[in-house]
Amino acid sequence: MQSSSTQNIPNTSLIPSHVAVIMDGNGRWATSRYLPRVAGHAKGVEAVRGIAKACVSRKISYLTLFAFSSENWRRPAEEVSLLMRLFSTALEREVNRMCATGIRLRVIGDLSRFDKRLQDQIAQAELKTKDNDKLNLTICANYGGRWDMLQAMNKAAAVQPPNTEFTEHDIAPHLAMAYAPEPDLFIRTGGEQRISNFLLWQLAYTELYFTDTYWPDFDAAALDKAIVSYQERERRFGRTSAQLIEVRKAS
Ligand code: IPE
Ligand code: IPE
Ligand code: MG
Secondary structure, X not given: OOOOOOOOOOOOOOOOOEEEEEOOOHHHHHHOOOOOHHHHHHHHHHHHHHHHHHHHHOOXXXXXXXXXXXXXXXOOHHHHHHHHHHHHXXXXXXXXXXXXXXXXXXXXXXXXXXXXHXXXXXXXXXXXXXXXXXXXXEEEEEEOHHHHHHHHHHHHHHHOOOOOOXXXXXXXXXXXXXXXXXXXXXXXXXXXXXXXXXXXXXXXOOEEEXXXXXXXXXXXXXXXXXXXXXXXOOOOOOOOHHHHHHHHHHO
């Protein structure tokens, strides 16, 4: 089981082991160029490819990307269906490249709302990439932090005797991303400073980084800037600075 930042003090290193990103600003990137919003989403797929590669070369082990939220169904039907098509073609095109780069793909979220063909495609891509070990790439699709916590609680309730008082250890293993450590670094592109129902449980002690750069423009240099900001943070996990100095002396 992965360790919990509220139960134990995590070991940290200069390179984040898990980076989680809200890829925002595709629509505005396109609109500012007088292009249809979908052109921004298409360009956003290219940015995903670049950032995944950059994570491999920086030895970041986990990259988690918010691609479609449980609230994004509220968008115009045409945009939603174009996003689904784009997801499907990206899966088709990228799987071989992921195998060549050593990327393992997982898709988390309530996938039951996607059409059967897309669900099969996701399952196949996960299967095809399952032995790759350079980067764990997770795409959050029809994902919501509240959905995740609720489905984990329901699963925990199903395996516990009635009226059990749950601990973190009962819930956490049922979260959709239980295979990954909690994110060290959260990045949101596109200028907004909110969580938008992303990883509500796992972000408890994650360092937050916001940038105005639109997702299609977010490249390896932009990622490095976020990592530098991360390296300047003092991750105290509830302790004081003086305690951290003692810990460093002792190690
Ligand atoms: C993020 O970009 C991608 C998705 C939510 C699918 P947006 O589409 O939200 O772009 P903006 O925020 O409208 O610019
Ligand atoms: C968050 O972006 C979801 C994804 C990037 C998939 P949104 O653009 O949907 O978020 P809000 O609506 O501005 O909060
Ligand atoms: Mg947006």
